[in-house]
Amino acid sequence: MKSIKAKLFIQITVMVLSFVCLFSLINTIFYRNYYMYKKEKSLMEISGNISKAYNDDYNEVKDIMEYFENKENAFIVITDSDGSLKYSTLDRIREDIKGGGKPRLIPPLLSSDKVIDTKIIDDKRERYIVRDKNMQVDFLVINEIMSNGDQLSIRVPLEAFKESVIITNQFALAVGIVIIILGVIWAYYLSKRFTKPILELNEIAQKMSQLNFEETVDIKHQDEVGQLGHSINNLSNRLEVTINELNDKNCMLEDEIKIKQEIDETRKEFIYAVSHELKTPIALIRGYADALRLDIMENPQDKDFYCDVIVDESCRMDSIVKELMSLLEMESGEYKLEKSNIDIYTLIDYDIAKFSNILKEKNIKVEFENKGNLEVLVDPMKIEQVIVNYLNNAINHVDNNKNIKITIEEKKDTVRVSVFNSGKNIEENQLKKIWQHFYKVDKARARQYGGSGLGLSIVKAVQTLHGNDFGVFNVPDGVVFWFDLEKANNM
Numbered sequence: 001m002k003s004i005k006a007k008l009f010i011q012i013t014v015m016v017l018s019f020v021c022l023f024s025l026i027n028t029i030f031y032r033n034y035y036m037y038k039k040e041k042s043l044m045e046i047s048g049n050i051s052k053a054y055n056d057d058y059n060e061v062k063d064i065m066e067y068f069e070n071k072e073n074a075f076i077v078i079t080d081s082d083g084s085l086k087y088s089t090l091d092r093i094r095e096d097i098k099g100g101g102k103p104r105l106i107p108p109l110l111s112s113d114k115v116i117d118t119k120i121i122d123d124k125r126e127r128y129i130v131r132d133k134n135m136q137v138d139f140l141v142i143n144e145i146m147s148n149g150d151q152l153s154i155r156v157p158l159e160a161f162k163e164s165v166i167i168t169n170q171f172a173l174a175v176g177i178v179i180i181i182l183g184v185i186w187a188y189y190l191s192k193r194f195t196k197p198i199l200e201l202n203e204i205a206q207k208m209s210q211l212n213f214e215e216t217v218d219i220k221h222q223d224e225v226g227q228l229g230h231s232i233n234n235l236s237n238r239l240e241v242t243i244n245e246l247n248d249k250n251c252m253l254e255d256e257i258k259i260k261q262e263i264d265e266t267r268k269e270f271i272y273a274v275s276h277e278l279k280t281p282i283a284l285i286r287g288y289a290d291a292l293r294l295d296i297m298e299n300p301q302d303k304d305f306y307c308d309v310i311v312d313e314s315c316r317m318d319s320i321v322k323e324l325m326s327l328l329e330m331e332s333g334e335y336k337l338e339k340s341n342i343d344i345y346t347l348i349d350y351d352i353a354k355f356s357n358i359l360k361e362k363n364i365k366v367e368f369e370n371k372g373n374l375e376v377l378v379d380p381m382k383i384e385q386v387i388v389n390y391l392n393n394a395i396n397h398v399d400n401n402k403n404i405k406i407t408i409e410e411k412k413d414t415v416r417v418s419v420f421n422s423g424k425n426i427e428e429n430q431l432k433k434i435w436q437h438f439y440k441v442d443k444a445r446a447r448q449y450g451g452s453g454l455g456l457s458i459v460k461a462v463q464t465l466h467g468n469d470f471g472v473f474n475v476p477d478g479v480v481f482w483f484d485l486e487k488a489n490n491m
Contacts (some may be wrong), residue, residue, distance in 0.1 A: 009187050016183030020176035027172055035164070036140070040127055043142040043154050046072065047125065050154075051146045054078075062087070074156050081149035113139070129158075201232060208236055211243060281313035324454065326385075330461035337379040337465055341488040344415060345370045347380065348406060351387045355395065364398055366391075367405040374408065375488035376415050382462045383485065386470075387417070389455035390481050394421035397479070410487070414468070418482040425474040434472065435460045459483065 046068045054061045065076050065087065078087040113130040116138070120126050128141040138158040145151055288306040329335045352359075352366055359366060376383075394404045401422040409416040426434065433439050435456050463470040463483055470483040 012187035012190060013184050016180060016187065020179055024169065024172050024176060027168060031168065039140055039156060040142070042072065043074070043140065043156060044121070044125065046074070047142050047144045047152055047154055050076070050152055051144055054146055054148070054150070054152070068154075072156060074154050077153040077155070079151050079153075081151075083151075086150065113141075197229070201229060204232060204236070208232075208239065281317045284313045285310050285317075320454070326458065330382075330458075330465055335465065337382070339377050339379055341375045341377055342380050342383075343373050344376050344408060344417065344485065345372065345374055347384060348387060348408075348417070351384060351391060352406075354388070355391055358395060362395065362402070364395060364402045364404060367403070368407075371408070374410060374415060376485040377488045378466060378485055379462075382465070386459050386462050386483055389459050390419040390483075393455055393481065394419050397421055397423050399423035399478075401477075403478075413487055415485045415487055416482055417485065418480050420475070420478055420480045422478040424479075426472065426479055431472060431474075 050061060050065060050068070053064050068074055069076055076087065077085070079085055112132050112134045113128075114133055115128055115130050117129040118126065119128075125142065125144045128143070129138065130141055131138050140156045140158055142154045143151060144153075288309050292303065292306055292310075348368060349370055352368060355366075358364075391404075398404060398421045403420075403422040405420040407418045407420075409418070439456075459470060466486065468484040468486060470481075472479065472481045474480075
């Protein structure tokens, strides 16, 4: 009952039933009055026509009266001013004239008539409704005094009317039943056809409420329902676009929150690492400075040793601070690369030469073949930091084989530089961590050679600024660090 289809079906059905019942009621109540009105009017016209054509010669108007008798099923009586019968279709009161006899006198109404209703139409015409007591039949009677003084009486039985009312009601009932059946079928079809697009709109709207915008309304007509379907399609498209935009913004916001959380976590780790890294040299400097201030050395050589420790730790702190400043400048995006074409072979030869004393002291052999001019487009100062950090890392982690090898591989648009050092492999779970700030694979060994744990972080920052790849992988007898450079366009 809550369905619009059911409601529309019921309303149309009730409307059809109401019309049928109303027709039956009107027919029953008003048909008799209407019939009497029309019959009275018709008899008055007949009376007027007969009166107009009537004269003393009965035979001339006979044909007219017989026509109306047959047409209206009427009984016509004409009497003269003395009441003598001149013409009648009532066989039971008509007398055959034989031997010069005269018709008897009759009144305007028969003696057997019982007057039910009387109406004076004008000064010459009256209307009666009477019931013949002998036949128990009702009649409608029109009496008119004609211009020559003769009286015309037209009598119509009303039984035909009663029978007509019964037949009409029976016919109306039969027609009403047919109309009701057809109306119910029509109401079902109309309600189904009318509500079908509305139900489709409702179904699509429900899917829209579930954020399903794949289906659209098939607009077949440009009426109000079609306009509503067009509006729903527009709403669906706009909602889909808006929700997609919101989802994208939510994803971006989630990514930003995640990045912020990672930054906050990295900042905490960074502050902790810096504090931890500077804590040792500060403690050493303070300790040896207090010893010097209190003059607790046992011999003059201790004083020189204390001063050397203070200077070394100060230099180490200075190196850490400079590396931090350089790293933060690159990671913040404030540093602007100053690219230029430079021969990579020459740059590597120069950097190897800077380590010559250390290499000689540690008896380390560096294999590198200078194959000629190969220009790359880079920021020379920053790329030199990468090379120096890779070389320094290789020197600090080389094993007793004392073998370091630098190779250059030329590709289509890039140049790959690889630095191999013989030694212990890096564990797989540490290959990604070594690029983090202050991360050290072997902390004890890093302390021996003075490593800060920032070298590979600087490599990552430099390569990220250049937009080039870098990485590390293990080989059976050692470790290979590599980085790519953009090949210079010499055209």
